[in-house]
Amino acid sequence: MKIGIIGGTGRMGKGLALRWVLAGHRVTIGSRSLDKANNTVDEIIRRLGNDYRNMLHADTYQRTVADNELIVLSIPYFALKQTLDTIRNYINMNKIILSPIVPLVFKDGKPVLIKNEDLSVAEEVARYLNNENVVSGFHTLPYRRLLRYRKEIQGDIVVFSDNKEAKKTVMDLVKDIPSLRPLDGGGLENSGIIERFTYLLLEVRRINKLGDVTIYFRK
Numbered sequence: 001m002k003i004g005i006i007g008g009t010g011r012m013g014k015g016l017a018l019r020w021v022l023a024g025h026r027v028t029i030g031s032r033s034l035d036k037a038n039n040t041v042d043e044i045i046r047r048l049g050n051d052y053r054n055m056l057h058a059d060t061y062q063r064t065v066a067d068n069e070l071i072v073l074s075i076p077y078f079a080l081k082q083t084l085d086t087i088r089n090y091i092n093m094n095k096i097i098l099s100p101i102v103p104l105v106f107k108d109g110k111p112v113l114i115k116n117e118d119l120s121v122a123e124e125v126a127r128y129l130n131n132e133n134v135v136s137g138f139h140t141l142p143y144r145r146l147l148r149y150r151k152e153i154q155g156d157i158v159v160f161s162d163n164k165e166a167k168k169t170v171m172d173l174v175k176d177i178p179s180l181r182p183l184d185g186g187g188l189e190n191s192g193i194i195e196r197f198t199y200l201l202l203e204v205r206r207i208n209k210l211g212d213v214t215i216y217f218r219k
Ligand SMILES: NC(=O)c1ccc[n+]([C@@H]2O[C@H](COP(=O)([O-])OP(=O)(O)OC[C@H]3O[C@@H](n4cnc5c(N)ncnc54)[C@H](OP(=O)(O)O)[C@@H]3O)[C@@H](O)[C@H]2O)c1
Pocket: 006, 007, 008, 009, 010, 011, 012, 013, 030, 031, 032, 033, 036, 037, 073, 074, 075, 076, 077, 078, 079, 083, 100, 101, 102, 103, 104, 138, 139, 140, 141, 142, 143, 144
């Protein structure tokens, strides 16, 4: 699949790019700076080896959206509206938009929620772009686990969307990362719960000095 990662130069974007390239997908690192995107491509290729060079590309936000089938919004929440404004003309109804966005910032190492509205971030994206193919997922997965690509990841990724086909596409992409399990979390209206829950996960982690934690559902 052709995947474009907006903010692919960041921690989460790099981790997802690395894992999906390994799984055989063609990934574009989208950045506001082409130099920064090229540096990220070089960095990932240094880790994976030259065999993967043809699978990884660097581009602007606009071309990343135009050239790919699935677009990941791997950006901070505070930059969301501004970023959507720069790419909205390149998004059509055939493209799937994936939001892993957790609406928080870190102040002195402490996570702070920056959103109190009823709508989830993912619903906001869907409304702002007037697009039904918005999917939400990967909120609870720490980027470091993605970057340690020789290790399998034990964990569940809860995926939300109002579009069944788009949701299935993303759930299949979760399965491409060994050994993550995708779980159907229902529609976008449920996404706000995990977006806020992730804040709690990070606070519990910080207060109890747990290191990287993620979630999985046990019987
Ligand atoms: N880090 C994690 O473990 C993790 C886990 C789950 C979910 N998430 C979510 O994934 C998203 C990305 O997180 P991250 O940790 O990868 O963040 P990050 O390292 O700060 O990277 C975010 C990227 O966003 C782009 N960006 C666009 N507008 C920006 C602006 N105004 N200010 C700063 N950066 C801007 C930048 O790319 P360019 O400069 O190249 O354009 C930057 O590299 C967030 O919404 C976060 O909540 C993160």
